[in-house]
Amino acid sequence: MTVTTPKGFAAAGVRAGIKKSGNRDLALVQNLGPLNSAAVVFTTNRCQANPIIWSKQVIADGQASAIVLNSGGANCYTGPQGFQVTHKTAEAVAEQLSISSGDVLVCSTGLIGEQLDVTKLVAGVELAAAELSAENGHLAAEAIMTTDSVSKTATFESKHGWSVGGMAKGAGMLAPGLATMLVVITTDAVASSQELDRALRAATRVTFDRLDSDGCMSTNDQVTLMASGASGVTPSFEDLAAAVKEVSQSLAMQLLRDAEGSSHDIAIRVSKAASEEDAVKVGRSVARNNLFKAAIYGNDPNWGRILAAVGVTDAAFDPYDIDVLINGVSVSRKGMPDQSRDLVDLTPREVAIDIVLNAGEHEATVFTNDLTHEYVTENSAYSS
C-alpha cells in the first residue's frame, strides 16, 4: 500500500541519527526499471534549498533511478558547504546502487540554516541501501515524517495489471505552489517522462495546490513521480493521469487531516465564478484569513469574516449578490442575513463553506484548517 506497491521499486527507511529523537530519518526509494523515466514538481518559492537546486539538475533529462530523502534538517541557506552535503549524499547513493549520481534525486526537510552532518547521511545511505526491499515502503514513509502524527501512503491498482503508489509527509506550511511537503509517487506503468510530467502537473494543480493550511510556502517542497515500466502495460494517458490524480488527492486529504494542531478540516467551495482562477483566488483568500480560521476553531459561524475575506480579492462579483452557506445552512444571501447562524453546527471536524459568487459557471474547492491554540503551540516551540 505504498511506493513499493508498483512492481520494480524497492525502498528503505532507516535511523541515520539526524533527528534528535532517534526516529527513522532517512528514506531511499530505488527504481529497478526497466524504465527510469521521472518527473518532478518543485516549490515556486524563490528561496530554494540545496536539494531542490540539485534535483532540478537531475531531472532535466527526465530520468531518475533513485530518490533519497532525509528529515531532521532542510539544508536550505547553508551555502556551498550545504550544497556539497547534498552532492555527497547523492554520490553515496550512486555508489551503493551502482548508478550515476546524476540520476539520484534528493529531498530534505526540517529547520532552515543548519548544516546536516554528512557523515551521518552517508552512513545512513549505506544502511538504507542494505535494507532496500519491496517490503519496506512503509518504513520509507515513516522516515520522512517531521511533525506528522501518522505516515501517509496511498495506492491505485488498475485491473489491467499496473498500479500507482505514493507516500507523503507534511503537516504544516501547506500552501500553494506546493505545500511543505515531500511526496514520492511510483508507477509500474510504461510511460515517458513527458507523459509523467503532464500527468503530475495536472494532478498537483487540483490536489496539492488546492491545500492552503497556513498560507506559508516552503523552500523544500518536491513532488516526484517515477515510472519503472515493470508491469509491461502502457495505459492510456487519461487512465494514467486519473490514477496519479487519485493517489495525489488521497495523499492531499491525509495531509489536510494531519495539519499541525488543527481541529477542523475546512472545504471552501467557490461556485458560479467567472473563471476557475477567480474561484481559486476567492477560496484562497478565505483560507488564509486568520479571523475566519480562528472563528471556525471556536465553532463560530461568523460569516461576516468570510465576506470580508472575499471582498479583498479582485475576482468578478457583485459584493451584494454573494450567497454563503456554512454546513448547508444559508447564513447570508444577496448582502443580507438569511437563516440564523445559530442553526449551524460546527462541532464535527469536517466543515463545508459554500460561497456562490453568481458571476459565472466555474468552480473550485480550496482546503484549509482552523487556527488553533495547538497550531500556535507547535509553531512557537523553539526552532522546528
Add this chain to the structure above:
Amino acid sequence: MTVTTPKGFAAAGVRAGIKKSGNRDLALVQNLGPLNSAAVVFTTNRCQANPIIWSKQVIADGQASAIVLNSGGANCYTGPQGFQVTHKTAEAVAEQLSISSGDVLVCSTGLIGEQLDVTKLVAGVELAAAELSAENGHLAAEAIMTTDSVSKTATFESKHGWSVGGMAKGAGMLAPGLATMLVVITTDAVASSQELDRALRAATRVTFDRLDSDGCMSTNDQVTLMASGASGVTPSFEDLAAAVKEVSQSLAMQLLRDAEGSSHDIAIRVSKAASEEDAVKVGRSVARNNLFKAAIYGNDPNWGRILAAVGVTDAAFDPYDIDVLINGVSVSRKGMPDQSRDLVDLTPREVAIDIVLNAGEHEATVFTNDLTHEYVTENSAYSS
C-alpha cells in the same frame, strides 16, 4: 489631548445601550467652524458596510460638520434596512445640531450581519448632542473602543497657534488598505478639503497602511480628517502634512501596541530594495507569515521562516544575496548562517527585523504583531 484639543470642536461619548456590556458605545464629534472642510480615506475592501456607503456620499463635496460613530455593531451586510439605520442616525444628528444630514459622516464597528437597534441609536444621538463639549474628547475616544484595552488619542501643537488632535480604535484586523479601525483627526488650521485630502492620504500611506497585524482587512475602516479653521492660522501644506502624519503615526503605534492578544510588536524594516513598493511587498509578506509570527511568540529567532516568506514575493532580489538581522544580530548573510541565532534575545516586547535585499536604495518598514494563544482565544470566542 484628543479631538477636542484643536479649537472649534466639541465631542461626546455616551452609553446608547448597543453594547451588551453597558459601556460607552456612541461617539459624536461636531465641527463648530468657521470651516467645515474634511477628507476621508475608506477601506478598500469591496464588501463595504452601510456607514461606508453613506459616508462616501457625504464626503463627495469635501465638507462635513459632524461625525457619529458607534461600536457594538458593524451594520454591514444588513441590506436596505441597515442602510436606513445609518441614514436615520445621520438625520438624528442633523436634527439635534441643526445641520444637514448630508454633512454628517457615520462610522460603525462590531459584528457583521446583525441589525442595529435604530431606537437606541437615535436616543444615543440625543444624549450625545446634549453632552457635546470641548472637554469630552476622551469620552468619545472611549466610546469607539471594541476589543481595545485602552483608548487611543494623540495631538500635535504648533508654536504658531494651531493644532491637530486625533482618536482611534482598532485592536485586530490591522491590514493594508486600512486596518480595522476608526480614526478621527481634527485640526483648527485653515485648510481646504483638497489640502486635507492630500495630507491625509500621504499620512495614511506611511502610517496606518504600514500596519499589518493579522492580514485581515475590515469592511468598516474609515479615517476622517476635519478642519474647523478656528485658529485663524493657515500653515504651509508641508507643516500641515507633517502634523497630520505625526498624529497618525502616534495613533498607528498605539494600535500596534494594543493589537489583540499580542506579546511582541514587530518592526520589519526592508532596506536596499529596488523600489519602495518592493520593500513594502517583502515586509508585508513576512508580516503575514503565521509560521514566522508564531516563532516570534515563542522567542525563537527562526530566520529561515523570514527568508521563506521573502521568497514568495516577486520583488527584485537575488535569493542568495539577502542579509537578515534580528534585534541587531546578523543571523544570515548571503544565503548562509552568520552569527549564532542563540545570540538573539527576543524577550523584550519590541522586535526589530532587518531585511537587506541588496537590490537598490529604497526602504520601508511594516509593523506587525506575533501570533499568540491569546490572539486565537480572542478571535475564536463566539461572534465578536
